Amino acid sequence: xxxxxxxxxxxxxxxxxxxxxxxxxxxxxxxxxxxxxxxxxxxxxxxxxxxxxxxxxxxxxxxxxxxxxxxxxxxxxxxxxxxxxxxxxxxxxxxxxxxxxxxxxxxxxxxxxxxxxxxxxxxxxxxxxxxxxxxxxxxxxxxxxxxxxxxxxxxxxxxxxxxxxxxxxxxxxxxxxxxxxxxxxxxxxxxxxxxxxxxxxxxxxxxxxxxxxxxxxxxxxxxxxxxxxxxxxxxxxxxxxxxxxxxxxxxxxxxxxxxxxxxxxxxxxxxxxxxxxxxxxxxxxxxxxxxxxxxxxxxxxxxxxxxxxxxxxxxxxxxxxxxxxxx
Ligand SMILES: NC(=O)c1ccc[n+]([C@@H]2O[C@H](COP(=O)([O-])OP(=O)(O)OC[C@H]3O[C@@H](n4cnc5c(N)ncnc54)[C@H](O)[C@@H]3O)[C@@H](O)[C@H]2O)c1
Numbered sequence: 001x002x003x004x005x006x007x008x009x010x011x012x013x014x015x016x017x018x019x020x021x022x023x024x025x026x027x028x029x030x031x032x033x034x035x036x037x038x039x040x041x042x043x044x045x046x047x048x049x050x051x052x053x054x055x056x057x058x059x060x061x062x063x064x065x066x067x068x069x070x071x072x073x074x075x076x077x078x079x080x081x082x083x084x085x086x087x088x089x090x091x092x093x094x095x096x097x098x099x100x101x102x103x104x105x106x107x108x109x110x111x112x113x114x115x116x117x118x119x120x121x122x123x124x125x126x127x128x129x130x131x132x133x134x135x136x137x138x139x140x141x142x143x144x145x146x147x148x149x150x151x152x153x154x155x156x157x158x159x160x161x162x163x164x165x166x167x168x169x170x171x172x173x174x175x176x177x178x179x180x181x182x183x184x185x186x187x188x189x190x191x192x193x194x195x196x197x198x199x200x201x202x203x204x205x206x207x208x209x210x211x212x213x214x215x216x217x218x219x220x221x222x223x224x225x226x227x228x229x230x231x232x233x234x235x236x237x238x239x240x241x242x243x244x245x246x247x248x249x250x251x252x253x254x255x256x257x258x259x260x261x262x263x264x265x266x267x268x269x270x271x272x273x274x275x276x277x278x279x280x281x282x283x284x285x286x287x288x289x290x291x292x293x294x295x296x297x298x299x300x301x302x303x304x305x306x307x308x309x310x311x312x313x314x315x316x317x318x319x320x321x322x323x324x325x326x327x
Contacts, residue, residue, distance in 0.1 A: 002026040004069040006054060006101065007076025008047075011174050012116065014039035015218035016073055021046045023222075028067045030060070031076060038176075054097025057104070064104045073221055074101045075116045081181035083142040094145040102156045102164075113153065114225045115166035117236060119210065119280065121147040131284035132234050150236045157235060165224050166236045167217075170283065173241075173304065174214030175311050186211050186251060190305060193255040193262040194312050205249040205266050210283050212241020213298035213307065220294060227292030234287040243299050245281050254301050258309075 003020055007013040008029030017040055020027050027047040029040070034051040037044050048067065052059035054076050063069065077097060083090035098115070105113055120143035121136045138144045153164035173187045182202040186209065192199035212220075220239050246254065252264040288294035298304045 001070040002028050002048070002067045003071045003073065004028045004030055004063060004067065005073045005075060006030045006097075007074075007116075008049075009033050009036055009039060010075065011039070011177060011214050012169075012172060012217045012221070013073070013075040015174075015214055016075070016221050017047060018043055019218050019222050028063060028069060030054075030063055053093075054100060055092040057100045060100045060104045061107070064108045064110060069108070069110055071112045071114075071225065072101060072105060072110055073114045073116075073225070074098065075221070077116075078142075079179050079181075080118075080120055080140060080142040080183050082179070083145065084140055087141045090141060090145060094142070095148060098149040098152065102152065102162070105162050106156065106160045110162065112163040112165070112225060113156075114221050115149060115153055115164065116221070117146045117150050117166045117168045118143065119168050119170050119238065119283070121150065121168060122280065125279075127279040127281075129282045129284055130238060130280055132236070132238055132287050154235055163229055163232075164235070165232060167220055167224060167288075168236065168238045169217055169220075170210035170212050170239075170241055172214050172217045173211045173308070175308060175315070185248060189248070189251055189264060190255065190308055191312065193259045194309050196259070198263045198265065201248055201252075201264050201266050202268060203248055203266070204268060205252075206247050208245055208247045208279065208281065210240070210242075210245050210280055211304075212239070212296065213304045215307070216241050216296040216298050219297060220288075223294060224288075224292055231291050233291060237288040237291075237294075238283050238285050239288050239294055239296075240283040240285040241296050241298065242301055242304060244301065245283075246301065251301075255305070258305060 003025050005013050008017050009031040021043045029049045030052050032053050050063050077094045078090045121138050123137040124139045136147050150166050156162045157164040177184045177187045185203050189199045255262050
């Protein structure tokens with residue numbers, strides 16, 4: 001039996017892959033970007049890699065059947081701004097792709113699916129604290145798709161006994177992110193500071209956005225999957241990473257503690273509307289904490305920045321390679 005990770009070459013998927021390999025699991029990575037092994041170069045030979053597209057039911061069924069998959073971490077897909085730029089393609093990948101995963105699981109008795117959802121399932125006008133009972137009325141294609149998948153997964157859980165569970169991630173921060181768009185401004189600001197470069201930030205100084213370190217994102221997926229089924233009531237969970245929600249300006253000041261010469265110029269160049277009305281100040285993840293023991297390892301900005309800098313330092317020689325490959 002093996003564990004399949006869709007999007008296993010991406011930011012979160014590759015870290016999860018590393019975690020599962022360390023635990024001695026038999027891992028199958030399903031991803032369309034197989035020219036890009038950089039994030040798993042150290043464990044490339046410890047996992048099976050299948051080049052495939054989520055829009056193909058046949059490729060998914062073949063993988064599930066051939067590798068006797070009994071658990072799927074479904075992390076593959078298009079991210080927020082790509083979906084809004086190309087909704088039709090995103091329907092094939094994020095909607096149809098998830099339907100394919102659910103159907104393959106139903107047909108081939110896959111026990112469990114862990115799905116990566118997003119706090120983008122809340123409307124951009126959502127203000128203040130969110131919890132698992134806050135009404136989700138997403139206003140962007142990406143959030144609409146993710147909410148549909150959360151609900152469809154719950155349906156498959158209730159009707160076909162598939163152990164579907166999902167995580168609503170905040171903005172995930174990690175090194176070497178090349179996804180185009182403004183959504184990555186936190187990660188890029190940190191990476192610029194570490195590299196000794198000033199940063200042109202594409203959002204306003206007072207923009208706020210809850211963040212989580214990518215290693216915690218992988219850990220959360222792993223911990224959720226390990227929990228006893230009898231403990232899972234909420235099914236689709238909000239989770240918190242760094243406890244303090246900071247504005248872009250706060251992040252700049254926090255970075256200056258480590259890099260005193262670092263400076264940010266706020267130049268609203270593209271799609272500022274994405275974050276204009278995004279005002280989530282805190283995330284209540286008490287259901288995740290109570291039901292499956294969620295606790296982030298990088299719950300302060302200081303812990304995050306120290307590890308981020310270590311990872312960048314360790315990959316200094318391969319950074320050029322990261323830079324030329326777009327994920
Ligand atoms: N990064 C964030 O801030 C964030 C926030 C909330 C939720 N999420 C969700 O978490 C998951 C993982 O995000 P990430 O940050 O690792 O993204 P990523 O872009 O780094 O990784 C996604 C992976 O999916 C693969 N992929 C894309 N389209 C595919 C297709 N049609 N067929 C097969 N593979 C395909 C890509 O090649 C890539 O390796 C995604 O589902 C994303 O929506 C991410």
